[in-house]
Amino acid sequence: MPGLTERLLYRVAKRWIAGYTLEDAIKVAHDANNRELRAILNRLGEHTPDQKLIQSYTEEYLKLLDRIRAERIEGTISVKPSQIGLAANPTLYNSNLRGIVEKAETCDEFVWIDMENSPYTEATIRSYSEIFPSYPRLGVCLQANMKRTESDLKDLLPRGGIVRLVKGAYPENAEVAYKKRSDVDANYLKLMAILFEQGDHFGIGTHDGKLIDKARILSQDYKRDFEFQLLKGIRDDVKPNLVKEGYRVSEYIPYGPEWYNYSKRRMRERKRNILLLLRSITG
Ligand SMILES: Cc1cc2nc3c(=O)[nH]c(=O)nc-3n(C[C@H](O)[C@H](O)[C@H](O)COP(=O)(O)OP(=O)(O)OC[C@H]3O[C@@H](n4cnc5c(N)ncnc54)[C@H](O)[C@@H]3O)c2cc1C
Numbered sequence: 221m222p223g224l225t226e227r228l229l230y231r232v233a234k235r236w237i238a239g240y241t242l243e244d245a246i247k248v249a250h251d252a253n254n255r256e257l258r259a260i261l262n263r264l265g266e267h268t269p270d271q272k273l274i275q276s277y278t279e280e281y282l283k284l285l286d287r288i289r290a291e292r293i294e295g296t297i298s299v300k301p302s303q304i305g306l307a308a309n310p311t312l313y314n315s316n317l318r319g320i321v322e323k324a325e326t327c328d329e330f331v332w333i334d335m336e337n338s339p340y341t342e343a344t345i346r347s348y349s350e351i352f353p354s355y356p357r358l359g360v361c362l363q364a365n366m367k368r369t370e371s372d373l374k375d376l377l378p379r380g381g382i383v384r385l386v387k388g389a390y391p392e393n394a395e396v397a398y399k400k401r402s403d404v405d406a407n408y409l410k411l412m413a414i415l416f417e418q419g420d421h422f423g424i425g426t427h428d429g430k431l432i433d434k435a436r437i438l439s440q441d442y443k444r445d446f447e448f449q450l451l452k453g454i455r456d457d458v459k460p461n462l463v464k465e466g467y468r469v470s471e472y473i474p475y476g477p478e479w480y481n482y483s484k485r486r487m488r489e490r491k492r493n494i495l496l497l498l499r500s501i502t503g
Contacts (some may be wrong), residue, residue, distance in 0.1 A: 226480075232493070233483035235453035237264070238475035242283060245475040248452070249293045256463045257471045259295030260332060260449065261288070264476035266300045267336075269308045277303045278316045282323050289327040297324075298332035298361075298472065301344045314347050321355045332423075335361040337390035338397070345372055352381060359423065363388030364408035365397045373411055377418045384423035384449060385411055389485050409434060416442040423470070424448050427455040432462070439467075454486070 238248035242263075249259035263280050265273070281304070284297050299320060305313035317333070324331045333348060335341065348360040360381065362369045365388035373383060387404050388397070398404050408431055415422045416438040424435045427450055439446070447468035450459060462469045474482055487493045 229480065229483065233479050233486075236451065236474070236483060236486050237479045238452070238473050240475065240477050240479075242280065242287070242475070245284070245473060246287050246291065246293070248473050248475070249288070249295050250291070252452075252471045252473065253294050255460065257459060257469050258447070259293060260298050260470050260472040261295060262298045262300070262334070262472060262474040263303070264474050264478040264482055265303045266478075266481070267302045267307050271308065271312075274303070274305050274308060274312065274316065278305075278319065281320050285320070285323050285327045285329055288329055295470070296330040296332060298334050300334045300336060301340055301347075302336055306340055306343055310343050310347070313343070314351070317347060317351060321351060321358055324357065325355060330357045330359065331355075332384060333358070333360045335363055335386075335388075338366065338392050341366065341368070345376075348381070349376070349379075353379070356380065356382075358382065359384055359421070361386055361425070362411070363390075364411055365392060365399075365404045367396055367398065369407070369411060370414070373414055374418075377414070380420075382421045383415065383419065384425045385415060386425040387428075389489075405431070413438065415446070416444055420445055422446045425450075425472075427451070427458070429458070432458065436465075436467075451486075 238245040245261050249261060252259045261284055263277060265277055268274060281297055281299055288295055301313055304316040321331050333344060335344060344360065348358070352358045361384040362372055363386055376383060385408065387408055398407055408426070412424065412431065412435060422444070424446060426432065432448065435448070447470055448462050449470045449472060452471050452473045459469055459471070
């Protein structure tokens with residue numbers, strides 16, 4: 221039985237996650253599809269060197285792919301490298317990623333790779349570069365707060381790389397990352413322009429109204445196969461409008477007992493979420 225603090229936090233976190241189990245995730249994916257949103261399912265969990273856990277996360281993604289196909293869910297999965305082996309050893313990670321991508325290929329599904337904090341960036345991009353030429357239905361997340369991203373993007377796009385662009389969720393130091401919000405936003409704009417100019421398939425992963433508006437404008441000039449991607453429970457007002465305007469929109473839906481760290485990130489992004497938490501305690 222979870223303690224009181226965990227239960228109170230969970231009440232707030234529930235808006236951002238599907239629940240504890242794969243069944244919860246499948247149900248919320250159907251709900252998203254009913255709202256004409258595609259689903260991107262992510263089993264929470266990261267930074268694990270534990271081989272048994274790595275194995276079980278990897279197997280869970282294979283099960284998710286089966287269920288997505290069997291239940292004709294419009295959607296896909298997104299995996300965290302350090303959850304399927306990168307925190308243990310890169311060879312194990314590569315082999316697990318290949319297993320997932322091969323399965324996805326037999327199910328005719330797409331796979332996204334999340335981007336984690338900077339110690340994992342190089343290895344994540346290297347393995348993506350190695351694997352995607354054989355499995356074109358594979359995409360990787362790049363972060364606008366990272367100084368190296370422009371160069372990564374310009375390297376991947378001409379080779380057919382598929383990118384989800386986000387601002388970046390992890391605290392990083394000034395050597396590798398832009399620290400000021402305005403610098404991150406300016407870099408996002410610059411990178412998004414490169415995506416529309418040079419990319420074909422890509423994801424615009426943001427809730428920032430100004431950036432979404434800019435993508436709307438760019439999409440008039442460049443007819444690209446892109447989609448907007450937003451997190452479950454954030455800017456639910458914007459999602460139906462984008463759908464009505466004819467854009468493809470995906471909702472990223474995390475689930476699993478490891479919801480606490482994920483929820484802390486969402487709290488950090490917006491002070492008002494702390495109020496939600498306090499209200500859940502007092503109300
Ligand atoms: C589909 C998707 C996948 C992602 N994958 C990754 C990944 O692999 N690696 C990674 O580092 N990061 C990832 N992120 C997170 C991303 O890096 C940002 O941390 C997050 O999206 C917040 O940035 P923003 O672009 O929404 O802009 P912000 O400037 O943070 O927010 C813009 C506006 O959006 C709304 N908003 C944003 N966050 C919240 C919130 N928590 N609660 C309520 N309202 C909010 C507010 O109205 C805010 O003013 C992903 C994000 C999305 C949407």
